Amino acid sequence: MQIFRGFHHPKLAKACALTIGNFDGVHRGHQAMLALLKNEARHRGVPSCVMTFEPHPRDFFAEQHQQPDLAPARIATLRDKLNELAACGVDQCVVLPFDQAFASQQPQAFIEEVLVKGLGVKYVLVGDDFRFGAKRAGDYAMLDAAGTAHGFDVARMNSYEVSSPHTRHLVSSLPPEGAGPALGRPGGRSNLRVSSSAVREAMGRGAMQEVAQLLGRPYAISGHVVHGRKLGRELNCRTLNLRFSHWKPAASGIFVVQVHGLAEQPLAGVANLGIRPSLDPSDVNGGRVLLETHCLDWPASLGAEGGYGKIIRVELLHKLHDELKYDGLDALMQGIHKDCDDARAWLAARI
Ligand SMILES: Cc1cc2nc3c(=O)[nH]c(=O)nc-3n(C[C@H](O)[C@H](O)[C@H](O)COP(=O)(O)O)c2cc1C
Ligand SMILES: Nc1ncnc2c1ncn2[C@@H]1O[C@H](COP(=O)(O)OP(=O)(O)O)[C@@H](O)[C@H]1O
Incomplete structure (x- = not known):
């Protein structure tokens, strides 16, 4: 193109x-x-x-x-x-x-x-x-x-509509039958108009399966891996950092993810999309929206610093929770380690 x-x-x-x-x-x-x-x-x-x-x-x-x-x-x-x-x-x-x-x-x-x-x-x-x-x-x-x-x-x-197990409950918040041409209800079934607003609404609730249904693919963010503040290595949790070039992302929080572009197979991980409220807002990336992904199993063949400069695509599969303001780095480290455990458990249950 x-x-x-x-x-x-x-x-x-x-x-x-x-x-x-x-x-x-x-x-x-x-x-x-x-x-x-x-x-x-x-x-x-x-x-x-x-x-x-x-x-x-x-x-x-x-x-x-x-x-x-x-x-x-x-x-x-x-x-x-x-x-x-x-x-x-x-x-x-x-x-x-x-x-x-x-x-x-x-x-x-x-x-x-x-x-x-x-x-x-x-x-x-x-x-x-x-x-x-x-x-x-x-x-x-x-x-x-x-x-x-x-x-x-x-x-x-005309409007494009979907009806699916993941989106069906959303129609309860829509106007009543006959309210407009956007809502087709063949045979009494309720359909949802696919729109950017509907995607934003589902993303705001962290309902990533509904989002995937509306998009026709898992929601993903891509970009170059950039340098951060090098705190990840101190927390024993290195992260691949991508910039999200808009101040108001439709989704934010901690997610189970899959990373494409580093190895032949996608790498499982856990990521934070947001502005990191626990950290100093005046540092190099303060206030910037970042997607920070920790890979649960980093392939040795990539080398300890092998992610920088690569173009990766991170699929956000499941939301664990909103960003938290932790009371200090120890609490942050414990929180991230729990997120890693929860991500492993979610992935294991999915297979
Ligand atoms: C799984 C995960 C969860 C995180 N949760 C939070 C959080 O709830 N609040 C927060 O302020 N930062 C959170 N962070 C962001 C970390 O503070 C940040 O990734 C870490 O400081 C590493 O920064 P660096 O890549 O610039 O070195 C999280 C990071 C990861 C990987
Ligand atoms: N398990 C891992 N998950 C993500 N990145 C990793 C991992 N192990 C090594 N890395 C590498 O470490 C880099 C991040 O280190 P980190 O200390 O968090 O610094 P930065 O603040 O620059 O992100 C990544 O860009 C990647 O190249």
Whole structure:
């Protein structure tokens, strides 16, 4: 997949089939949309293209209004979003910085400057609640009319739903039957609309099996292993450190994990995703969200420092508990050792 920052780039395809969205999590609804997009692109003989935003538009407005609560908790870093889009077979991705200029663009200007002149769209696929342009004034009808005028096709994809043992109980919190088209109830069965909000909600509860059901894969974070404060070796619990490049992760706490990218087989481990409340907030990584993974059995062949600089992917399989503020390093060390025991017990029970 080719990645472009902005749409003024000589290597950008002259024409494309496009979908637009935040794609946080690239969940099963997104995957269904991308499959349709690829099919339509193939029929038209043009590359498939995703337009996405960084920061998330609601992050931008949260900062503008100085209301952090408005920012949605982040499922995936940009790196992981791009990896998942590539895995879905998307040909090209345009990442636009969502800033004041973009936010205040009129819907017609967005259609003419970005879609038609910038990307040469032949087909545009959007979700059923898609809005665009300043004050969200642009809607599907406007896009459809512009398609007729400029000669591109426009399509809308309905909500994607799942029904499963893991998600079934969630529907009890949804509006009553007949409340809207998002909830299909064929034969009286209740379905859950797959959405980034549903994934965030499940992640907030630490329900990682439900999350995996909604994503179609276990939730994972990837990146380069970076240096930390070297405290792990003193605590007799070394950790592989990954940065999570957003201040508000949708999940946090202590997890049973699997690490891919270091050995032929995934390595079992236990990890902390968060800001480490027991430690000094003024040190090198203070305040930064990190995923710190301790592998339960470190292969000798890797060498004692063999993780640094490697690109790894850590799957968060099961949540043990929230981050704790331990009273000193001894208590922290004991807590981590208990987490290791609990992780081993969970893994043994799973097999
Ligand atoms: C399984 C596990 C559980 C952890 N739990 C907590 C916790 O509850 N609270 C906390 O402040 N830090 C927690 N930590 C973070 C450790 O403080 C951190 O990984 C350790 O200090 C090593 O830091 P370093 O990699 O920078 O050397 C945990 C780490 C691991 C691996
Ligand atoms: N069991 C293990 N789990 C994770 N990393 C390990 C393990 N054993 C050795 N390592 C190596 O040790 C490094 C971490 O050491 P640590 O003392 O925690 O320093 P840092 O603060 O830089 O993370 C990892 O990057 C990895 O290369």
